[in-house]
Amino acid sequence: EIVLTQSPGTLSLSPGERATLSCRASQSVSSSYLAWHQQKPGQAPRLLIYTASSRATGIPDRFSGSGSGTDFTLTISRLEPEDFAVYYCQQYGSSPITFGQGTRLEIK
Amino acid sequence: EVQLVESGGGLVQPGGSLRLSCAASGFTFSSYYMSWVRQAPGKGLEWVANMNQDGSEKYYVDSVKGRFTISRDNAKNSLYLQMNSLRAEDTAVYYCARDGAKTTVTTRWGQGTLVTVSS
Numbered sequence: 001e002i003v004l005t006q007s008p009g010t011l012s013l014s015p016g017e018r019a020t021l022s023c024r025a026s027q028s029v030s031s032s033y034l035a036w037h038q039q040k041p042g043q044a045p046r047l048l049i050y051t052a053s054s055r056a057t058g059i060p061d062r063f064s065g066s067g068s069g070t071d072f073t074l075t076i077s078r079l080e081p082e083d084f085a086v087y088y089c090q091q092y093g094s095s096p097i098t099f100g101q102g103t104r105l106e107i108k
Numbered sequence: 109e110v111q112l113v114e115s116g117g118g119l120v121q122p123g124g125s126l127r128l129s130c131a132a133s134g135f136t137f138s139s140y141y142m143s144w145v146r147q148a149p150g151k152g153l154e155w156v157a158n159m160n161q162d163g164s165e166k167y168y169v170d171s172v173k174g175r176f177t178i179s180r181d182n183a184k185n186s187l188y189l190q191m192n193s194l195r196a197e198d199t200a201v202y203y204c205a206r207d208g209a210k211t212t213v214t215t216r217w218g219q220g221t222l223v224t225v226s227s
Contacts, residue, residue, distance in 0.1 A: 033211060033213065035213050035214065037153075037214070039153075044203060044217040044218060044219050044220055045153065045203075045214075045217050046217070047213070047214060047215050047216070047217075050208075050213045050215075051213075056215070088152065088153055090153075090155075090213070090214060092207075092211060092212045092213045092214075095167045096155060096167065096168075096169050096170070097143075097155040097158070097212060098155065099152060099153040099154065099155065100152075101152050102152045102153075
């Protein structure tokens with residue numbers, strides 16, 4: 001099983017700032033099958049990024065993903081008020097599919 | 109518009125059974141992998157099970173193997189999760205999820221149904 005470790009656990013930033021979230025895998029993620037999801041309180045998650053760097057339909061271009069192998073990053077270039085949420089990485093390259101424990105992005 | 113609507117959640121005693129359903133619309137259901145993902149109260153996401161388009165391949169997280177069964181009815185655009193021998197640690201919101209057509213990335217999520225296992 002691939003274990004995904006996200007850091008930091010909580011990130012406190014202000015609107016307009018740049019956010020950098022990390023996801024590290026315990027072994028290489030096949031074909032860069034790494035996704036990022038956003039979850040707001042009381043809501044279902046929403047897919048942001050798949051295959052490490054491809055934005056899902058309707059996702060603003062301030063969201064970008066990068067990385068390969070075991071190290072992946074989600075970057076939000078300029079934080080909007082609606083971006084404060086919990087972010088999860090997910091690997092789907094091998095079974096079982098696994099999620100990271102999440103990074104909470106909060107308003108400073 | 110893609111819609112995934114779960115039903116069947118509720119309160120059940122330890123050792124009991126429950127069957128979750130997911131009604132899908134707005135896309136060609138038979139063309140996609142489908143999954144169940146759960147989230148315990150205040151916790152993160154945990155993938156539970158998935159299956160391919162014709163049901164010939166099914167995969168489960170170790171903690172539910174032998175107790176949960178995923179199935180689908182492509183004629184009814186529906187996904188199911190039969191849950192037996194339920195435990196307190198199965199308490200969670202269960203999300204129905206549409207994956208990709210060729211990969212198992214979770215692309216769309218339902219709103220979830222709460223399952224509470226308690227005496």
